[in-house]
Amino acid sequence: MGFFSKILDKLGFDAGAGKVDAMLNTPVPPPMTTSASGAGPAAGAPGTAAQPAATVDVTALLEQKAAANSQKLNWRTSIVDLLKLLDIDSSLQARKELATELGCPADKMADSAQMNMWLHKAVMQKVAANGGKVPAELLD
Template sequence: MSLFKDILAKLGLGHSDAPTTTTTTPASPSGTTTPTGAPPINPTGGVPPVTNTGAPGTGTPPLGTPPAGAPIDISAKLDGLAKQQGETLNWRTSIVDLLKVLGIDSSLEHRKELAVELGYPSDKLGDSAEVNQWLHKAVLQKISANGGTVPAELL
């Protein structure tokens, strides 16, 4: 997985790289089939109710999860994650803090790798302050381009 895709995944953006398969299993004596993961058809003909617990493997997102493709408020998401940290992190101005909030390695080596992945010239990686400023803006712009709602003043 690319470094940026890891960021998107932590924010709940992007698409799963997992292949999708369709298999069927017998659902009734009449020989009809139901896709794996679909609710079973009960003998009376109705589909039993499905509760939205968000349990792993159910294919059902937890309550409060935006529908697929819905914009995600990045400020709210990152502010919430920042509050869970044991230190004060200013993700709005610092790429190091942004990565820390997401639980991603914020080392200089990792930031340089991410910068190159996002299009920063590899021969200009010597000025870490310049790289950090560029990378912070580039990451927020790419998050916005991938469905995240980022405040205009941060772009």
């Protein structure tokens, strides 16, 4: 089981062994554009591919976990806090393993702060691309 599959499992995704590879290879769509009414995606807009049948409200789930946690964890900006909140190993070695799995550029891997910022964004984007309900500000 890969590191990313642990995250998906903790978030409640049905991520059987065969599905994780597909999820990792799912391209991250560009930010959605809205229609003139602002009610939803514009017809034919890039990145409006059909979402998987089951959607996971990642924000609600993480907020609920954060409220029940005795530590004040800033999961919205910190990959370390996000992993701690999900009760997953957040050590540098574990984060490097996850970064390698998600395809982090070598120049960012050499600087842990840059790697952490890239990693948080990449995790949120991959989760959103596979049916996770994630606020737009966490995807930029």
